[in-house]
Amino acid sequence: MTIVEFHNALKNKTISARAATSLYLDAAKKENKKLNAYLELFEEDAMGRAKEIDNRIASGEEPGILWGVPFAIKDNILISGKIASAASRILKNYVASYDAGVIKKLKAAGAIFLGRTNMDEFAMGSSTENSAYGPTRNPHNNEYVPGGSSGGSAVAVAANLAMAALGSDTGGSIRQPAAFCGAVGLKPTYGAVSRSGLIAMASSLDQIGPLAQSVEDAEIIFNIIKGNDQLDSTSVDSDIFSLKTAPQPVRVIGVPKEYFSEGLDSRINNTIKSVIKKLEKHYTIREISLPNTKHALPCYYIIVPAEVSSNMARFDGIRYGERADADNIFDVYKRSRGEGIGLEVRRRILLGTYVLSHGYYDAYYARAQKVRHLIKEDFKKAFDPKTGVDVILGPTSPTLPFKIGEKSEDPLAMYLSDIYTIPVNLAGIPALSVPYGTVLEDGTNFPIGVQLMAPHFEEKQLFDVGKQIEVL
Amino acid sequence: MISKDDIEHLKDLARTEFGEHETRVLAKDLNSILEYVATLQQADVSNVPEMTYALKDVKNITRPDEDICEEGISKSITDAFPQKERDYLKVKAVL
Numbered sequence: 001m002t003i004v005e006f007h008n009a010l011k012n013k014t015i016s017a018r019a020a021t022s023l024y025l026d027a028a029k030k031e032n033k034k035l036n037a038y039l040e041l042f043e044e045d046a047m048g049r050a051k052e053i054d055n056r057i058a059s060g061e062e063p064g065i066l067w068g069v070p071f072a073i074k075d076n077i078l079i080s081g082k083i084a085s086a087a088s089r090i091l092k093n094y095v096a097s098y099d100a101g102v103i104k105k106l107k108a109a110g111a112i113f114l115g116r117t118n119m120d121e122f123a124m125g126s127s128t129e130n131s132a133y134g135p136t137r138n139p140h141n142n143e144y145v146p147g148g149s150s151g152g153s154a155v156a157v158a159a160n161l162a163m164a165a166l167g168s169d170t171g172g173s174i175r176q177p178a179a180f181c182g183a184v185g186l187k188p189t190y191g192a193v194s195r196s197g198l199i200a201m202a203s204s205l206d207q208i209g210p211l212a213q214s215v216e217d218a219e220i221i222f223n224i225i226k227g228n229d230q231l232d233s234t235s236v237d238s239d240i241f242s243l244k245t246a247p248q249p250v251r252v253i254g255v256p257k258e259y260f261s262e263g264l265d266s267r268i269n270n271t272i273k274s275v276i277k278k279l280e281k282h283y284t285i286r287e288i289s290l291p292n293t294k295h296a297l298p299c300y301y302i303i304v305p306a307e308v309s310s311n312m313a314r315f316d317g318i319r320y321g322e323r324a325d326a327d328n329i330f331d332v333y334k335r336s337r338g339e340g341i342g343l344e345v346r347r348r349i350l351l352g353t354y355v356l357s358h359g360y361y362d363a364y365y366a367r368a369q370k371v372r373h374l375i376k377e378d379f380k381k382a383f384d385p386k387t388g389v390d391v392i393l394g395p396t397s398p399t400l401p402f403k404i405g406e407k408s409e410d411p412l413a414m415y416l417s418d419i420y421t422i423p424v425n426l427a428g429i430p431a432l433s434v435p436y437g438t439v440l441e442d443g444t445n446f447p448i449g450v451q452l453m454a455p456h457f458e459e460k461q462l463f464d465v466g467k468q469i470e471v472l
Numbered sequence: 473m474i475s476k477d478d479i480e481h482l483k484d485l486a487r488t489e490f491g492e493h494e495t496r497v498l499a500k501d502l503n504s505i506l507e508y509v510a511t512l513q514q515a516d517v518s519n520v521p522e523m524t525y526a527l528k529d530v531k532n533i534t535r536p537d538e539d540i541c542e543e544g545i546s547k548s549i550t551d552a553f554p555q556k557e558r559d560y561l562k563v564k565a566v567l
């Protein structure tokens with residue numbers, strides 16, 4: 001049941017919020033042993049809120065679009081009074097003292113929170129294997145990864161354990177698991193959605209966004225959570241969107257040749273090409289070039305560890321989280337972090353410390369920031385209002401889901417999973433992954449994700465083309 | 473190449489620990505990642521500025537210095553202290 005279908009049923013009183021919530025809770029309780037999508041269910045709270053919603057409807061109030069909609073929330077987004085562990089040992093008992101900006105907005109809109117979902121620790125990973133609480137499994141084949149880092153949220157939506165979910169995307173963490181599981185995933189423009197109450201990974205790239213069953217649902221959620229928040233000074237005013245209520249319809253779709261090069265699974269290539277062929281009836285298709293695409297991944301793996309090493313400094317066992325005992329304060333820090341934080345996160349902390357250290361700054365970080373500028377310019381040129389395209393289309397992921405354990409010993413192989421999603425974060429533009437078709441592998445039909453990218457604040461363009469792809 | 477000594481120094485700088493096996497894996501991984509990111513040296517960045525923010529037209533935003541905290545928040549913050557005495561955060565001696 002999509003949000004729109006549920007909303008109509010709720011209005012017509014053919015379903016209650018309680019019935020819907022308990023349906024999802026029951027499914028989650030039944031399936032979670034196998035899938036490990038949720039780290040915790042908020043059964044009592046969810047049913048209590050559903051009851052409130054039903055009472056308000058019974059008293060004659062007209063329900064809003066998100067009234068009673070059961071959401072799954074990634075474990076790095078704070079809900080006041082609930083544990084937010086970011087799937088890390090160091091925060092296993094950390095109780096959030098306030099609501100994230102997006103949670104405030106969803107609460108005000110009448111949404112219900114079913115539970116918090118599994119993820120790669122502190123959102124660092126592409127498979128949801130780097131969780132201190134065990135891997136999440138792909139609902140299409142339990143031996144395979146669901147993608148990551150928002151794997152729990154993607155599985156919750158794809159396996160019908162939630163009507164919709166929130167995730168966070170720093171280099172593809174919403175779009176890649178959406179593609180691997182067969183959900184719709186939106187990475188909004190940097191600044192479109194408040195990051196207040198999101199446990200930070202790399203602050204110049206992080207964005208919260210929806211995972212949903214349909215493009216329309218993703219659009220509905222985005223329209224609720226977007227907008228300025230005083231507690232995130234990078235968030236922009238909603239006015240920027242209302243100025244664009246009547247944007248030019250999408251005419252030209254660009255296909256970047258760099259997104260179809262070596263490393264792309266030939267079956268995904270064929271699927272994306274068939275989408276392009278079908279879209280030719282509706283749009284002008286133009287091959288374009290984003291020449292600095294090859295530099296995006298190395299650029300990202302300098303900037304991200306640098307920001308990670310700084311953001312993770314707060315997890316030292318002093319003010320909150322788990323504290324290890326030691327003789328002096330220095331060893332308390334070292335041991336709390338050594339024991340409480342997983343290997344991939346510590347690896348990035350160390351790498352970040354190295355690239356920012358004296359004598360290496362210019363060679364690594366400063367150069368990466370310059371290359372980041374080049375990548376942003378590639379998109380700016382491609383989207384030039386006079387000579388450019390309106391939307392760019394390509395694959396979300398270069399490969400199908402891989403087996404659990406297959407890449408966990410090889411960080412570079414894992415990093416390559418995000419090769420087509422990372423440039424978007426570096427440029428700060430919005431992108432949407434829409435499922436289209438399947439590929440048979442190992443007896444399983446795995447879904448494929450089509451990625452759409454648009455200029456800053458042109459999310460509407462993504463939704464328009466996304467809806468078109470859904471009905472091809 | 474990151475040497476063994478470099479790694480030990482970085483562990484102290486980053487205030488973190490790695491086990492013996494982890495350190496061996498780490499040395500290999502860090503060097504292969506650094507080798508990979510070194511491909512950025514091929515990018516022509518002459519006359520290119522460093523990108524310091526994702527959007528144009530962003531300006532520094534401040535808000536009035538007013539207490540906007542919700543009631544009861546100080547209790548939930550002190551409740552989160554790993555070690556405390558009354559409402560004091562307890563830590564090892566700093567000096």
